[in-house]
Every structure is written in structure tokens, then in C-alpha cells.
Amino acid sequence: MEQEYDFIVVGSGIAGLYVGLQAKEHFTVLVLTKGRIDECNTKYAQGGIAAPIGRFDSPDLHFRDTVTSGAGICDEAAVHLLVEEAVDRIGDLIQYGLVFDTVDGEISLAREGAHSVARVLHAGGDATGAIIENTLSSLARGPNVSVLENHLVTDVLVEANRALGVRSLDCESGKVKEYFARHVVLAAGGAGQVYRYTSNPDVATGDGVALAFGAGALVSDMEFFQFHPTLLYMPGVPPFLISEAVRGEGGLLRDVSGRRFMQEYHPDAELGPRDVVSRSILSEMERQGVNHVYLDVTHLPAKRVMARFPTIFRFCLDNGLDIARDPIPVAPAAHYLIGGAKTNTWGETSVEKLFACGEMACTGVHGANRLASNSLLEVLVFGKRIVQRALAGEKWDGKVTTDNDLVIPFTEVERARDVTSSSDKISLSRLQKLTWSNIGIIRSSKSLREADLQLDLWNREHTPEMNRSSLELQSTLCTARLITKMALLREESRGVHYRSDFPQESPEWCRHIVFKGSTAQQ
């Protein structure tokens, strides 16, 4: 008889590890992760984690900034929990041994775009994510918790809409095995690899959303993919983010001729919302026929730049750029998946005993545009609630939507049934090229329809093999289809979703689009 765990957690970023650590105090836990334990988005987070702890801050102010950024469709009950439980969850990280940066004995707070006060706690200057990941992973072994690396979860085992466990591929031996648990928590991260240019590492292939969708869970808000305005643009150099906090410290955006331009696009100039800054940069790049702009910190004291951004400073220097003397070439890139498996405020999905946490979950706190540094906080607040829910043993009620949500069975939005075959065979680079040009920062009915047709064709033709790259391609394809179909339906522009054919926000669309997956869709 197979061992049954209390918890199976899929993923070992902050979401998987934090839930695992909280759960192991009371339950047996198995963490499955498809690469090494520290291969994840988390370790690249630079800016930090938002929490209303400052003297001039309050949960109310943090709430207001979050819902303003979310452009009318934040789940306000979830945002209240986010800001009210923030301080306690920061306390959990400190208890786990995380040391935040301080000034004169007090936690040092940075200001980032669209926050009305300095509110972002950081560690190691700009190494917050790496320090969190190291701290949590060093605690994640021992009694009650096992971690299996190189185990890629391929399916959630579901019977009568109840999760029983997962099926997983051991990427080293090639063996497939099933694991059973009383609670299954998907914490499999983001999907930046859907796009050609991204700040996300290779593991971010949308597996979590694909797993939830394949299990029949409701998936929501996929049209909202946040693009970060400033990824380092140096051909041949691996993707590297230049944190928003650099603009918070006074970094200025300039076009290739050295002209500052952001004040022409938004009253907060460089500190405007990410979507506005990304589109403004794109429009300057298109206007001048170039593929980058500059982020300039050369007017700031060099010592301050080095002390505050040691990781960025070092990375650029190692690649031949001294940012204290020369402006940094940057361009926008796919950054954060706002949508995902729809959950209630206890992290429950619409499948019983299946929970979702972290970037792949859609708790509703980000609305149509995530406020910078709210994502790490979201993980802690809702990760804790998953374990609290399991401890309380409350009955699952299956309700994760409201009457205002537009819930559509996925079969109703599938296309390409009449078309015989695709001229191009699918590959990750072909898919990424299509998504970047057709479902990226600026979309239209034409670009979305083209993408939709091609993606549906690829989906019909692609039969995944039992190896990591083929399975990841399948997840990326599933995620891209969900983004495209929701973006087509949303005939307006809101938050990070920008339609050139519907450039205004429409009151009719002050609602969420939700697709119902089914095991047959995969």
C-alpha cells in the first residue's frame, strides 16, 4: 500500500517551501519539485516584499494603493486580508531566520512604483529573493518533510472532483510514479517562458496553471500578464531584471539620444504604474526604431548605487557595464502571471482538496495589475491560510466565483476544428515568437485571432512525450491558449491588458473571465 501524506506540495519556490514549512509543524509533507530545490522565480526577486510597517503607512493606505493599481477588479475581501495579515507573516519570515536590511536599527523601507509611501522590505540590498529561498530551503528537510528534486508533476489525480494525489516523472530515471495525499497544494510558479523575452528563469513554463486546468479547476484572469519595463538589454547576456527599486531610488529613463520621456506619459513619470511605463518604453522604441532605451543612475552617488543594488551592480560589471558611469540599456519583458487557478481566501480551488498558492494562484488581490512587491506577500498570507484551513478541517464548499464572474466552459471557446493541419510544427521558440508579437504588451482582435488559430492547431497536433522539455512545451502551450482566449473575450483595456482596438476601460468588463477546465482538455 502506497504511503499517504497529509500534504503534497508541488514546487519549491517561496510558496511551496513556506506552505511546506508551515504544514510540517502539524502534518506529514512531501514536496516535489521539477529541478533543483532552488530553481524558481523566487530567487530572482530583487525589490523585496511589501508590508505596511512604516511610520507613515497603514493597512488602509496599502489597501488603497493595491486596489488603485488593480484597476477596478481586485477582490477587496482578499486585499483586506493581504494588508491586515502582512505584519504577522513578515514576523514568520523573521522567525525562520530572515534578516531584513536596517537603517539605524529599524527595518529599511524602499519605495516602488505606484506605492504612495516607502513600504518594501528588502534583504541583502537587492538579493531579497535569493536570501528568502536560501533561508527556507535550508529548513525544508528533516522530520515530517521530504523533498524530491527532479520530479516533474505531470497530472493531479482526481476522482469525482476531489484531488487524491499527483503523478510525477522522475526526470533522472524516467520512471513515472503516483503519490497520494489528503491535501494537494499546487505551488508551481509562473509562466514567463510563454514569451520570447522574460525576466523569468527556464522553469517558469506555466505547469501549475496547466495542472490545475487539467484537473478541471476554474482558471481566471489569464489575460492579465504583467510586463516589467526594465529587463537588461545586452544581446548574449542571460535575462536579468533591473529592479523597479532602481527607479524608486531616482533612476531616470532616457531614450537612445539621452532625452528623458516618462514625464510626457504619466504624472508620476518613472514611478508610474508598470503597464504605463512598459507601453511608454515600447512606444519610444518603436518611434525611434530601436530595441532598447536607457535607465540612468549616473547622477546618483556611486557609493549609494553600489550599496543599495550590489547584485545589479556586480552583474552589470561582470558583463562589462559600470552602471555608476554608464546608463543601463533596458527593454520591457514578460514578468508576472496575474491570473491562474482561481481560489477563495483559503487557497482552495474549485476541486476539493486541491489548493493553489503563489504566482500560479489567482486569489484576486492583484486585480488587473499587480502592485510591485505584493506577490511575495500574497504567498505568505494565503499560504498560511491554506494550512490554517487544513488544521480547522472545515468543509470545502467549492465556491470560488461570484455571480458577477463570467464563467465559460472551455469547450465553447475552442477553434480550429475545421482546419486540417498547421504548416509550422510547434517548438518553444516558434511559440514564444508568436506570443511575443501577437499576445504581448499590445494586443488587437487581429493579432489575437491569428494566435488563437495557430495555438489551437498546435494543440491538436502536439502529443507530449514523457520527457521534461516536451511536457513543459505542452504546459506553455496550454497557458498561451488560456491567455489568448481570455484576451480575445475582454474587449477593453484594463490594467496590464491593452487592446489597441479597444483602448478604453469599459464598465461592462468590470468582472473576471473564468474558464472551466476538464481533464479532457490536456
Ligand SMILES: Cc1cc2nc3c(=O)[nH]c(=O)nc-3n(C[C@H](O)[C@H](O)[C@H](O)COP(=O)(O)OP(=O)(O)OC[C@H]3O[C@@H](n4cnc5c(N)ncnc54)[C@H](O)[C@@H]3O)c2cc1C
Ligand atoms: C526577476 C524577478 C524579480 C522579482 N521581484 C519581485 C519582488 O521584488 N517582489 C515581489 O513581491 N515579487 C517579485 N517577483 C515575483 C516573485 O518573485 C514571484 O511571483 C514569486 O517568487 C513566485 O513564487 P512561487 O513559489 O509561486 O513560484 P516559484 O518561485 O517560481 O517556484 C515554482 C516552483 O515550482 C516548481 N515547478 C514548476 N513546475 C513544476 C512541475 N510540473 N512539477 C514540479 N515542480 C514544478 C519549480 O521548479 C519551482 O520550484 C519577481 C520575479 C522575478 C522573475
